[in-house]
Amino acid sequence: MASAMKGAISFGLLHVPISLHPASQDSGLHFHQLCKKDGARIQYQKICPVCQREVRAEDIVKGYEIEKGKHVILEDTDLEKARTKQDRTIRILHFADLSSIQPRFFQKPYHAVPEAGGDRPFELLRRCMAEEHLVAVAKGVVGQTEHLFALIPTPTGILAETLFFQDEMRAAPREPAHPELTEQELSMGKTILTSMKAAFHPEQYQDEYRGRVLELIRAKAEHREFAAQPEESGGNVLSMMDALQQMLQQATGANSNSNSKPTPKPAPTRTRTSRKKASA
Numbered sequence: 574m575a576s577a578m579k580g581a582i583s584f585g586l587l588h589v590p591i592s593l594h595p596a597s598q599d600s601g602l603h604f605h606q607l608c609k610k611d612g613a614r615i616q617y618q619k620i621c622p623v624c625q626r627e628v629r630a631e632d633i634v635k636g637y638e639i640e641k642g643k644h645v646i647l648e649d650t651d652l653e654k655a656r657t658k659q660d661r662t663i664r665i666l667h668f669a670d671l672s673s674i675q676p677r678f679f680q681k682p683y684h685a686v687p688e689a690g691g692d693r694p695f696e697l698l699r700r701c702m703a704e705e706h707l708v709a710v711a712k713g714v715v716g717q718t719e720h721l722f723a724l725i726p727t728p729t730g731i732l733a734e735t736l737f738f739q740d741e742m743r744a745a746p747r748e749p750a751h752p753e754l755t756e757q758e759l760s761m762g763k764t765i766l767t768s769m770k771a772a773f774h775p776e777q778y779q780d781e782y783r784g785r786v787l788e789l790i791r792a793k794a795e796h797r798e799f800a801a802q803p804e805e806s807g808g809n810v811l812s813m814m815d816a817l818q819q820m821l822q823q824a825t826g827a828n829s830n831s832n833s834k835p836t837p838k839p840a841p842t843r844t845r846t847s848r849k850k851a852s853a
Contacts, residue, residue: 577683578715581691582698582724584665589698590691591663593715593733596682602786652717663713663722663733671708674723678736685724685731695731702726761817768824 576592583589606615618627635652636644663685687695702708702724709724711733721736785802792799811819 576686578661578713579688580661580663580713582663582665582685582695582711584698584709587694587698588662589694590688591685591695592688593683594686596684596732600780600783602783661714663711663724665709665711665724668702668705668707668709670706671723671725674708674710674736677742679723680735680737683733683735685733698724699726699731702731703728758814758817761821765817765820765824 576594578593580592581588581590607613608615619633620626621628635647637647638644685695698709703726708726709722711722711724713720713722715735721738723734723736725732725734789799
């Protein structure tokens, strides 16, 4: 897979040659747009309104509009002139606790992979961050865009996660009302949350809707019926307190049933093996 950027990570006097490789992929379903009448695939053409002809990719240039209808044309060679050696470097600004970065700022992950000569300083950076439970906040240019990064140590490498800048974030359309809650409501809610607590193991979760759509596609391709998913019954509309009480009864009932099974002797306590944390 081609790298998104080749450069280095720098902090202090250390210079770590690395390349960035996408750490996520698009697994969504993609559909072509077809003509309803004859099933032909719709084509998109880039037409010049002056020449009234289709323009090839090699005949298209970048233009920045400085005033209405007036552009400055920029070639790739022009943009390369604006780059400096520093733009090919992910510069560590400081180190921080991962918990201090709000999840809403995370954008896209990359694998930072050491290049020739970078193995030892790369491992030094990874080990130090992992053992001190820190991540690095850094800046660097990928493509034509400067990004803010969080460099996150993992058991085997470093993830370079791009972050949104503050001015890229949108405020919520309105703030919630924050009504007063009773101690009883809070206590019941926390008990329910605790009863549902479990470790996060990403391999346990699949895109079930995508699977159903693929099955629908197979059924249509084979000219067979696809059974629609049954609607879940909404049941009676409950007040929040009634819903809490029912959920609490279900949670405590499940726990008591699991503990009330007769056994000839006490069973040994089963514990889930914990995974090594990827980062702080």
